[in-house]
Amino acid sequence: xxxxxxxxxxxQSRGSFVRAPREFYxxxxxxxxxxxxxxxxxxxxxxxxxxxxxxxxxRMFALVLAALGIxxxxxGVLTKGPGxxxxxxxxxxxxxxxxxxxxxxxxxxxxxxxxFLSILAAAGATPEARLIETxxxxxxxxAFCVLxxxxxxxxxxxxxxxxxDLAAILKGLSSIR
Amino acid sequence: MLDLLHNxxxxxxxxxxxxxxxxxxxxxxxxxxxxxxxxxxxxxxxxMLLPITFGLPPVGALIMLAGIYYGAQYGGSTTxxxxxIPGEASSVIxxxxxxxMARQGRAGPALAIAAIGSFFAGCVxxxxxxxxxxxxxxxxxxxxxxxxxxxxxxxxCFAVVLARGSILKALAMVMLGLLLSMVGSDIETGQxxxxxxxxxxxxxxxxxxxxxxxxxxxxxxxxxxQTGTRDVINAKLSGLMPTWPDLKASAGAIGRGTVLxxxxxxxxxxxxxxxxxAAYTFEKKVSKDPSRFGHGxxxxxxxxxxxxxxxxxxxxxxxxxxxxxxNAVMALMVGAMTxxxxxxxxxxxxxxxxxxxxxxxxxxxxxxMLIIINLPMVGMWVKLLQVPYRFLFPAILIFCSIGVYSxxxxxxxxxxxxxxxxxxxxxxxxxxxxxxxxxxxxLGPLMEENLRRAMLIARGDPTTFVTRPISGVLIGLAVxxxxxxxxxxxxxxxxxxxxxx
Numbered sequence: 001x002x003x004x005x006x007x008x009x010x011x012q013s014r015g016s017f018v019r020a021p022r023e024f025y026x027x028x029x030x031x032x033x034x035x036x037x038x039x040x041x042x043x044x045x046x047x048x049x050x051x052x053x054x055x056x057x058x059r060m061f062a063l064v065l066a067a068l069g070i071x072x073x074x075x076g077v078l079t080k081g082p083g084x085x086x087x088x089x090x091x092x093x094x095x096x097x098x099x100x101x102x103x104x105x106x107x108x109x110x111x112x113x114x115x116f117l118s119i120l121a122a123a124g125a126t127p128e129a130r131l132i133e134t135x136x137x138x139x140x141x142x143a144f145c146v147l148x149x150x151x152x153x154x155x156x157x158x159x160x161x162x163x164x165d166l167a168a169i170l171k172g173l174s175s176i177r
Numbered sequence: 178m179l180d181l182l183h184n185x186x187x188x189x190x191x192x193x194x195x196x197x198x199x200x201x202x203x204x205x206x207x208x209x210x211x212x213x214x215x216x217x218x219x220x221x222x223x224x225m226l227l228p229i230t231f232g233l234p235p236v237g238a239l240i241m242l243a244g245i246y247y248g249a250q251y252g253g254s255t256t257x258x259x260x261x262i263p264g265e266a267s268s269v270i271x272x273x274x275x276x277x278m279a280r281q282g283r284a285g286p287a288l289a290i291a292a293i294g295s296f297f298a299g300c301v302x303x304x305x306x307x308x309x310x311x312x313x314x315x316x317x318x319x320x321x322x323x324x325x326x327x328x329x330x331x332x333x334c335f336a337v338v339l340a341r342g343s344i345l346k347a348l349a350m351v352m353l354g355l356l357l358s359m360v361g362s363d364i365e366t367g368q369x370x371x372x373x374x375x376x377x378x379x380x381x382x383x384x385x386x387x388x389x390x391x392x393x394x395x396x397x398x399x400x401x402x403q404t405g406t407r408d409v410i411n412a413k414l415s416g417l418m419p420t421w422p423d424l425k426a427s428a429g430a431i432g433r434g435t436v437l438x439x440x441x442x443x444x445x446x447x448x449x450x451x452x453x454x455a456a457y458t459f460e461k462k463v464s465k466d467p468s469r470f471g472h473g474x475x476x477x478x479x480x481x482x483x484x485x486x487x488x489x490x491x492x493x494x495x496x497x498x499x500x501x502x503x504n505a506v507m508a509l510m511v512g513a514m515t516x517x518x519x520x521x522x523x524x525x526x527x528x529x530x531x532x533x534x535x536x537x538x539x540x541x542x543x544x545x546m547l548i549i550i551n552l553p554m555v556g557m558w559v560k561l562l563q564v565p566y567r568f569l570f571p572a573i574l575i576f577c578s579i580g581v582y583s584x585x586x587x588x589x590x591x592x593x594x595x596x597x598x599x600x601x602x603x604x605x606x607x608x609x610x611x612x613x614x615x616x617x618x619x620l621g622p623l624m625e626e627n628l629r630r631a632m633l634i635a636r637g638d639p640t641t642f643v644t645r646p647i648s649g650v651l652i653g654l655a656v657x658x659x660x661x662x663x664x665x666x667x668x669x670x671x672x673x674x675x676x677x678x
Contacts, residue, residue: 022606022607022608023343023346023607023608025607026346026607026608026609027349029603029607030349030353033353033356034356037356037359037371040371040373041359041370041371044363044368044370045368049637050632050633050635050636050637051629051632051633052625052628052629052632052633053366054363054365054366054368054370055370056629057359057625057628057629058356058359058370058371061352061355061356061359061621062356064352065349065352065353065356068345068348068349068352069349071345071349072343072345072346072349075343075345084606084607085606087602087606088398088401088402090401091397091398091401091402092398092598092599092602095394095397095398095401095574095595095598096595096598096599098571098574098578099394099574099577099578099591099592099594099595099598100591100592100595102575102578102579102582102588102591103578103582103588103589103590103591103592103595104588106582106588107588111579115575115578115579118574118575118578119571119574119575122570122571122574122575123567123571125397125401125570126401126566126567126570128565128566128567129567134571137568137571138571141571141572141575142575145575145576145579149228149579149583156586157579157582157583157586176588176589176592
């Protein structure tokens with residue numbers, strides 16, 4: 001697959017050359033990932049005699065990925081394909097927000113507050129959500145989670161903040177770990 | 178033969194303890210409950226429920242996981258039939274005739290025949306796993322690093338070939354998975370690789386983190402794009418049990434599906450998807466009136482459902498004996514096992530026989546539990562499907578967040594999961610399939626280790642992979658497979674069956 005890569009010219013004006021944008025940009029992104037991996041593993045020692053070094057396999061996989069990425073991008077130039085599907089912002093944004101919020105709050109504030117706020121944030125992902133409904137459902141779910149994970153499954157988790165001292169909480173909030 | 182009986186007896190002795198039976202029942206129940214949610218396939222279900230098993234002893238945990246697995250599998254079939262949303266790839270085929278049956282008011286027989294077919298397939302393949310586990314283990318002992326590497330290559334090629342769409346893209350996904358698996362510490366020197374001094378990455382990216390992000394979160398993001406268009410059938414489920422002609426028509430289909438499924442399940446990377454697909458195609462070929470298929474033919478439900486269950490079962494063979502996960506779900510099981518300190522492979526059988534045979538026995542038990550739970554509860558599952566998505570997804574999300582957090586008590590793992598969620602969303606938008614990536618991700622460290630050892634033993638001569646006979650055959654198969662799949666004619670054929678309705 002990688003041998004025909006050299007024969008494909010880089011498109012000058014992308015718009016007219018790209019006939020299958022999903023392939024083309026998808027392939028390019030993979031090439032970027034591969035290049036990034038090559039950069040990230042630049043310090044790792046390579047082969048010593050017959051023996052692989054820590055850097056050999058990552059570089060090998062990265063190079064093959066780069067070649068495949070170029071090949072995928074090339075099919076985007078050579079063949080016709082559907083345009084890129086619309087990316088929705090709202091769903092992914094609020095989903096991510098909800099998860100990150102949970103991660104940020106669970107240590108300093110405990111499971112109850114973190115879960116509840118995380119559920120509220122998640123509800124923002126859909127226009128169908130109603131305020132009162134969400135508050136009630138959030139409370140029910142939070143209660144269920146608290147009963148299920150720390151109590152029923154006995155997982156070690158902070159349920160409420162360690163202390164209600166504002167300074168300590170703020171200190172905890174300064175880091176996501 | 179006596180050995181087989183003895184071993185099965187040992188297994189049932191373990192599995193039939195009241196505690197383990199209870200765990201299996203709970204697992205099957207919860208698995209079905211979560212698996213029946215649209216958009217939550219077995220992979221996400223197992224990932225989500227994994228934390229429940231953490232506090233259990235290894236045998237109990239694995240038995241519960243087996244229950245969860247079958248439950249999730251059946252739950253996926255239920256949504257295929259009732260609302261035309263396959264819970265996972267292997268029940269895509271079931272939607273063709275199953276949903277048509279449901280539309281004709283015959284959802285009851287369709288659900289029942291799926292359960293009955295699965296149970297029959299489960300019984301046969303449990304015996305098969307017990308019978309073949311031993312011999313395959315002795316084969317496993319012939320395997321050196323070169324053979325393992327080649328076998329895993331073959332497995333990855335299967336994953337590539339079976340993925341939908343472009344083979345080139347699937348290959349790229351496998352490679353991306355391999356590359357991602359390199360993050361963490363080097364196995365020999367312990368040197369940190371591509372971890373950027375982030376402590377949570379120093380041990381590598383967690384499997385659950387990747388799986389939950391790329392499958393679970395990305396799926397939610399995608400589902401949120403369509404608002405309120407889920408096609409739930411409101412017609413009453415009249416007559417749960419299939420009639421006598423139904424049973425007669427499906428008996429042959431169940432038998433053939435079971436055989437096909439059991440064989441294909443053993444192949445690394447084959448798994449349940451191709452089994453269901455092959456069984457459906459075969460059934461259509463042998464049918465006297467192929468035109469009925471796609472319009473509610475009961476054989477079109479019975480065959481793929483039996484096949485995917487048989488395959489799901491026999492795919493434990495490569496997992497338990499060779500330590501090689503044949504598909505993404507099994508890969509998750511490997512992850513689960515390692516969390517419990519069990520390294521799957523030939524040693525499991527000899528060093529922990531009660532674990533191995535207990536698991537084999539629990540497969541049958543899991544199937545039994547399924548049929549007990551599901552036949553009377555079909556009506557309830559339908560109710561659950563009527564829960565609006567705006568209530569459903571925050572619940573799924575918070576369970577996932579807590580689940581990921583609980584693995585290492587590391588909040589940052591949740592952030593990484595969120596990132597993988599976005600990655601998964603992007604992949605879907607560009608028609609990249611995440612399943613091959615996940616398989617590559619799981620096999621990556623194993624492949625690297627065996628590659629390094631094999632090269633060292635062969636003194637840096639890469640031809641060792643072709644000149645050692647077993648390894649050569651495996652590599653040859655992989656090459657043939659890729660070439661065959663690359664021929665566009667076959668790709669076209671594959672699509673045809675999905676399009677035909």
